[in-house]
Amino acid sequence: MKRKKRIATVSLAGCFGCHMSLLDMDEHILELMELAEFDRSPLTDFKTFSRRCDIGVIEGGCCNEENVHTLQEFRKHCDVLVAVGQCAIMGGLPVMRNAIMHSKDPLRECLEEAYSSSAKVYNPSNQIPNDAALPLLLDKVYTCAEVVKIDYQIPGCPPSGEVLWATLAALIKGEPAPQEYHMIKYD
Numbered sequence: 001m002k003r004k005k006r007i008a009t010v011s012l013a014g015c016f017g018c019h020m021s022l023l024d025m026d027e028h029i030l031e032l033m034e035l036a037e038f039d040r041s042p043l044t045d046f047k048t049f050s051r052r053c054d055i056g057v058i059e060g061g062c063c064n065e066e067n068v069h070t071l072q073e074f075r076k077h078c079d080v081l082v083a084v085g086q087c088a089i090m091g092g093l094p095v096m097r098n099a100i101m102h103s104k105d106p107l108r109e110c111l112e113e114a115y116s117s118s119a120k121v122y123n124p125s126n127q128i129p130n131d132a133a134l135p136l137l138l139d140k141v142y143t144c145a146e147v148v149k150i151d152y153q154i155p156g157c158p159p160s161g162e163v164l165w166a167t168l169a170a171l172i173k174g175e176p177a178p179q180e181y182h183m184i185k186y187d
């Protein structure tokens with residue numbers, strides 16, 4: 001009997017919308033369960049890999065050192081890596097902070113705007129969070145492909161459940177992921 005393929009998923013700097021879309025593949029979720037099992041993933045709540053995986057699904061880009069470390073772990077433990085959604089491919093909303101890269105201290109400027117200067121944020125202390133347990137922010141937001149080799153990119157915010165299912169179904173069969181125009185959305 002053929003073994004089930006193993007899939008791992010993660011949300012880096014993402015909003016979990018791409019994971020919601022993964023669950024939005026309707027009845028195909030039952031077919032997926034026949035063909036594959038989930039390893040490290042928010043869907044299983046496994047925080048580490050139990051074994052090598054065939055497919056890694058990445059949501060979100062890299063904003064902090066923990067994101068980079070996690071992405072490198074996925075590259076190490078997965079045969080094929082699929083970046084899903086605009087955040088993983090282009091950086092998404094977090095990448096807006098890259099627009100002030102030219103300023104003298106862009107990271108500080110960004111944090112001051114978010115926590116100290118902005119009148120809209122409820123933050124009575126005006127303190128920028130600096131707990132040692134917080135992961136260190138990177139100088140800018142990086143796309144997944146800037147950090148590790150990515151095998152497939154599925155655009156959309158989020159990509160549809162249909163294209164996620166078609167992608168996983170093809171990869172499970174050992175075929176290349178379909179990139180059919182009508183399935184891909186760019187918003």
Ligand code: SF4
Nearest residue numbers: 014015017085086087
């Ligand atoms: Fe959320 Fe859209 Fe980013 Fe996916 S691409 S993590 S849905 S913001």
